[in-house]
Amino acid sequence: MTEPLTIWTWDWVPNGPRGHVRDIRLRWACEEAGLAYVVRTVPIADRGPDHLSRQPFAQAPFLDDGDIRLFESGACLLRLAEKSELLLPRDTQGRAETMQWLIAGLNSVEMVTVPWWFVGLKQPPENPLDGWLASRLERLEAVLATRDHLAAGRFTVADLLMADILRVKKLREVLGPYPALQAYTARITDRPAFAKVLQDQLDHFAAADAARAKA
């Protein structure tokens, strides 16, 4: 019997990251594609050699797909997308575009949004990364002002990832000058599969709170 996909995440996180732990990307992809999966956990407070052998940076998530074991949410998404035409078009052009935009999400957008968010946590009078962020958002706005999806003329795994990057609360608060990005983020996260996995992740960590309270 084939084992279901296993998505690994933390056993518990504080309130702040709930709803944003990146296992949500993997859950979302599975739900969109109708792939059976289970969620298992590793202890956040004890990142031992077993964990490091799965995720060398001692982070989550990671994925088991039979004998294939992967870390990095982007790599896991690409693996899951291979299983579903809904996530990754089969035609060469659509497939290449989708991969291109998934990498752009990670390497041109999230590589700016994450440091911008971290610097902002310290509440400097002015975030020194504001200009860098604006330069990326302006360009992405120009792209999404002309179309509803990033690649292949329809929803793909690239949209799933980009919307997950853009939906971060602090970022949405500065999307005022970017109406196409606002509408895009709202549209992609309005998908029923996203609502389900968001609730599932919140429930997962609420159950962890309850288990801790009992212990």
Ligand SMILES: N[C@@H](CCC(=O)N[C@@H](CS)C(=O)NCC(=O)O)C(=O)O
């Ligand atoms: N590039 C990694 C980043 C993973 C990542 O940042 N994971 C966070 C949770 S969303 C984490 O494990 N944070 C705890 C830590 O870095 O110690 C990926 O996309 O999988």
